[in-house]
Amino acid sequence: MSFLTDDKLVIIGAGGMIGSNMAQTAAMMRLTPNICLYDPYLPGLEGVAEEIRHCGFQGLNMTFTDNFEEALKGAKYIVSSGGAPRKDGMTREDLLKGNSEIAADLGEHIKRLCPDVKHVVIIFNPADITGLVTMLHAGIDPRRVTTLAALDSTRLQSELAKHFGVAQSEVTGARTFGGHGEQMAVFASNAKVAGKPLKDYMGTDKLTKEQWEEIRTKTTKGGANIIKLRGRSSFQSPAYCSIEMIAAAMGGAEFPWPAGTFVNNDKFQNIMMAMDTKIGKDGIVTYNMPEGTPEEMAELEASYKHLVDLRNQVIEMGVIPAVEDWGTINKHFAK
Structure with a gap:
């Protein structure tokens, strides 16, 4: 069974519920054998990686790391759910300041570690703004960033x-x-x-x-x-x-x-x-x-x-x- 590409796909926030589901979905869809999972919480991240291994996907070479630089180096595709989640009673806009700062940091890392990234999907809220902030700080073509709508x-x-x-x-x-x-x-x-x-x-x-x-x-x-x-x-x-x-x-x-x-x-x-x-x-x-x-x-x-x-x-x-x-x-x- 072939993959769409061999390019590196990085899933940020992979230790969480969204990220772990993204990892499994990407593996099931056979996008690339080269999937890297990133999350600052290593035990949860390792647990996700172990579960994906236990699925027995053929040809998959999934890696995981809590080192942001290691994760992003050489990435060609990125999907990030790496912001704070919304809780009961909160609007997406309540997350504006903290998640915008996270987006700016992500963009700076992209600029330094993988400036030739082909596409970035941002899904952490408020996604329209965090996507804009990421794109600006990454220094990449604005047409290479999309947000979940x-x-x-x-x-x-x-x-x-x-x-x-x-x-x-x-x-x-x-x-x-x-x-x-x-x-x-x-x-x-x-x-x-x-x-x-x-x-x-x-x-x-x-x-x-x-x-x-x-x-x-x-x-x-x-x-x-x-x-x-x-x-x-x-x-x-x-x-x-x-x-x-x-x-x-x-x-x-x-x-x-x-x-x-x-x-x-x-x-x-x-x-x-x-x-x-x-x-x-x-x-x-x-x-x-x-x-x-x-x-x-x-x-x-x-x-x-x-x-x-x-x-x-x-x-x-x-x-x-x-x-x-x-x-x-x-x-x-x-x-």
């Missing part, structure tokens, strides 16, 4: 499928864009249920206004609901989706969901946010602007403004320089 869309798809009593795969075109947070923009205008446009159901007894609002709320608060149900933040879904993302960059199947990507156009400037993306097999991300109703586009604008506020807070903290000075730490922004 797919969960918002898969949660919308899931809620619609449960409501209509159909298989989840029969709900298509359900998407959220903008920020990965409760201020996300929920797009329903292009969604279909078993081939029929969702808009045809709206305002009828099959999907009343109140029912739609409940679905929207369950979507935007899906992560918080997992915490209440399981007593901890999501780990299976972010692990799987993030490995699907890195797999696309490594030459695997196309990633079918929105991803957070760097955006700088005439409408949204210098921000990381979920768009209609394509993660290329060369590790480069391209995107299209979402198309929706005036109400949906207004939501997207509001989500963007929320992200700009978070970005500016990080600038005020001194974690990243002012936008006009980004070229001082990343040559891709040099004027």
Whole structure:
């Protein structure tokens, strides 16, 4: 059985629940034999590595280390869940300062140890901001960094499928864009249920206004609901989706969901946010602007403004320089 590539894939935070699930998923998907697991907590990390060995994956040469430099040296692909997790009652934004500082440190290590990295996936919250901070400090092409935003869309798809009593795969075109947070923009205008446009159901007894609002709320608060149900933040879904993302960059199947990507156009400037993306097999991300109703586009604008506020807070903290000075730490922004 062959692998997609022999390039080194590093999973950061591999001793945790998300990271350990990422490690197993990457091995099961046979992305590369060269997987390195990193976590500062060595006993837990070694336990994960032992369990992966006990799976008996053929041809796998998995290594593990609590030495950050050893882990990142020569890495071509990186997936990081290495931030503080969200707890009950917390929003993603509550993690802003601490996790932004972690992201800055990760970026500096990438710049020094693996500047030719092909793709980086950041999933620790608030992911739009931590991804932006990582990319800037790493000094790499902004198109080589994505953040996890797919969960918002898969949660919308899931809620619609449960409501209509159909298989989840029969709900298509359900998407959220903008920020990965409760201020996300929920797009329903292009969604279909078993081939029929969702808009045809709206305002009828099959999907009343109140029912739609409940679905929207369950979507935007899906992560918080997992915490209440399981007593901890999501780990299976972010692990799987993030490995699907890195797999696309490594030459695997196309990633079918929105991803957070760097955006700088005439409408949204210098921000990381979920768009209609394509993660290329060369590790480069391209995107299209979402198309929706005036109400949906207004939501997207509001989500963007929320992200700009978070970005500016990080600038005020001194974690990243002012936008006009980004070229001082990343040559891709040099004027």
